[in-house]
Amino acid sequence: MQYYSTNNPNQKVSLSEAVIKGLAPDNGLYMPERIPVLPKELIERLPEMSFREIGYAVIGALFSEDLSEKQIHELVDHTLTFDAPIVKVEEDVYSLELFHGPTLAFKDFGARFCSKLMSMLVGEKSQKVRVLVATSGDTGSAVANGFLGVEGVEVIILFPKGKVSPLQEKQFTTLGQNITALEVDGVFDDCQTLVKRAFLDPELNQKLLLTSANSINIARWIPQCLYYFYAYSRLPKNGKKVVFAVPSGNFGNIGAGILAQQMGLPIDRFVAATNVNKVVPEYLHGSPFQAKPSIPTVSNSMDVGNPSNFPRLQALYGGDEELFREKVKGYFYSDEQTVEAIQSVQPKGYTLDPHGAVGYLGLKDFMAEHSGCIGVFLETAHPGKFRDVVEEALGEKLILPDRLAAFLEGEKKVIPIGKSFAEFKGYLERLD
Numbered sequence: 001m002q003y004y005s006t007n008n009p010n011q012k013v014s015l016s017e018a019v020i021k022g023l024a025p026d027n028g029l030y031m032p033e034r035i036p037v038l039p040k041e042l043i044e045r046l047p048e049m050s051f052r053e054i055g056y057a058v059i060g061a062l063f064s065e066d067l068s069e070k071q072i073h074e075l076v077d078h079t080l081t082f083d084a085p086i087v088k089v090e091e092d093v094y095s096l097e098l099f100h101g102p103t104l105a106f107k108d109f110g111a112r113f114c115s116k117l118m119s120m121l122v123g124e125k126s127q128k129v130r131v132l133v134a135t136s137g138d139t140g141s142a143v144a145n146g147f148l149g150v151e152g153v154e155v156i157i158l159f160p161k162g163k164v165s166p167l168q169e170k171q172f173t174t175l176g177q178n179i180t181a182l183e184v185d186g187v188f189d190d191c192q193t194l195v196k197r198a199f200l201d202p203e204l205n206q207k208l209l210l211t212s213a214n215s216i217n218i219a220r221w222i223p224q225c226l227y228y229f230y231a232y233s234r235l236p237k238n239g240k241k242v243v244f245a246v247p248s249g250n251f252g253n254i255g256a257g258i259l260a261q262q263m264g265l266p267i268d269r270f271v272a273a274t275n276v277n278k279v280v281p282e283y284l285h286g287s288p289f290q291a292k293p294s295i296p297t298v299s300n301s302m303d304v305g306n307p308s309n310f311p312r313l314q315a316l317y318g319g320d321e322e323l324f325r326e327k328v329k330g331y332f333y334s335d336e337q338t339v340e341a342i343q344s345v346q347p348k349g350y351t352l353d354p355h356g357a358v359g360y361l362g363l364k365d366f367m368a369e370h371s372g373c374i375g376v377f378l379e380t381a382h383p384g385k386f387r388d389v390v391e392e393a394l395g396e397k398l399i400l401p402d403r404l405a406a407f408l409e410g411e412k413k414v415i416p417i418g419k420s421f422a423e424f425k426g427y428l429e430r431l432d
């Protein structure tokens with residue numbers, strides 16, 4: 001299978017090149033040239049299959065031209081080491097809990113897959129691989145964890161100073177070893193711009209082997225489709241139309257859901273739910289797409305003003321805006337609404353995190369306008385990662401899972417930098 005750049009469908013590369021480069025040289029995102037459709041019988045059999053069996057079938061359909069069956073099994077086994085249960089919150093409303101991995105966020109799936117696939121494809125390179133990552137909170141910790149101690153790889157994480165939750169920050173600034181955190185005096189979009197410029201800089205690429213573990217890289221993006229298949233297979237549908245509501249920032253997660261749908265998973269619609277960083281909901285309501293500076297919110301992982309994966313969503317709908325707006329419904333919410341959702345759902349016995357709360361609100365609004373649906377919202381991170389916000393909303397202390405509390409022990413180590421590319425480039429040029 002080859003992968004084309006969203007900026008030029010004729011610009012195609014192999015799986016290996018797409019993964020190692022991360023971003024296409026024309027600044028486009030790589031996309032599979034063909035989306036394989038799974039046989040109907042397989043979709044019908046999903047409820048009898050384990051998460052890993054589903055993984056072998058889905059990843060096999062996408063990668064079997066490039067990887068052996070053994071490699072596909074290794075990749076899936078390495079990735080799916082924890083569950084992604086669906087939990088009933090209300091009648092016809094389910095939470096897909098994606099926080100049971102090592103760093104308690106959905107990014108663990110993609111980060112684990114990405115690190116494994118990269119090590120398979122890079123092989124015994126004599127040159128050190130530098131993984132550059134921009135994070136608004138969760139990607140940083142998942143990638144740091146996924147690549148910690150991997151020989152021949154150095155991870156450089158750029159995060160916006162003061163704009164990620166204290167626990168998220170601890171998760172990627174305390175690890176040491178091959179993980180370095182750069183604290184950028186700016187917003188997430190500045191971090192994302194810096195890493196993208198580095199990938200396109202001829203001098204840097206002459207000297208260093210740079211790649212990405214953000215969802216711009218297909219190795220991070222594609223495996224996120226797996227939990228849509230799994231959740232669908234476990235949902236008691238009772239003949240109702242299935243809707244997924246996805247709290248969205250960089251829009252990779254919802255893109256992976258649309259990929260699953262186009263591979264034959266019978267999802268009726270998607271809800272793209274955001275905080276006040278609402279450029280995509282505005283587009284879905286008919287405005288032209290217009291990137292804007294990001295605004296800090298209580299759901300900080302979604303504080304993205306220029307979502308990287310927007311071109312990928314356009315590509316998935318073949319550039320048909322009408323179809324895109326028909327299949328994906330956009331909603332956005334203020335911090336007050338987010339906090340109210342956390343408060344109103346708690347008495348039902350379920351604790352939302354601020355991102356899941358935005359997804360829940362989007363799902364409820366969609367269901368109020370469309371009858372006969374059953375809905376799943378993605379709980380993208382554990383509420384404990386945002387304990388300041390959640391504890392204040394609920395007026396009670398949260399019990400942190402041990403593996404989250406353990407991060408509090410470490411000492412924060414960062415390199416502060418400004419948001420100019422010259423400064424970042426200077427830092428990279430000094431690496432040996």
Ligand SMILES: N[C@@H](CCOP(=O)(O)O)C(=O)O
Binds near residue numbers: 134214249250253301
């Ligand atoms: N929400 C993200 C921002 C980066 O997104 P990615 O999916 O492209 O890595 C974060 O938590 O860092």
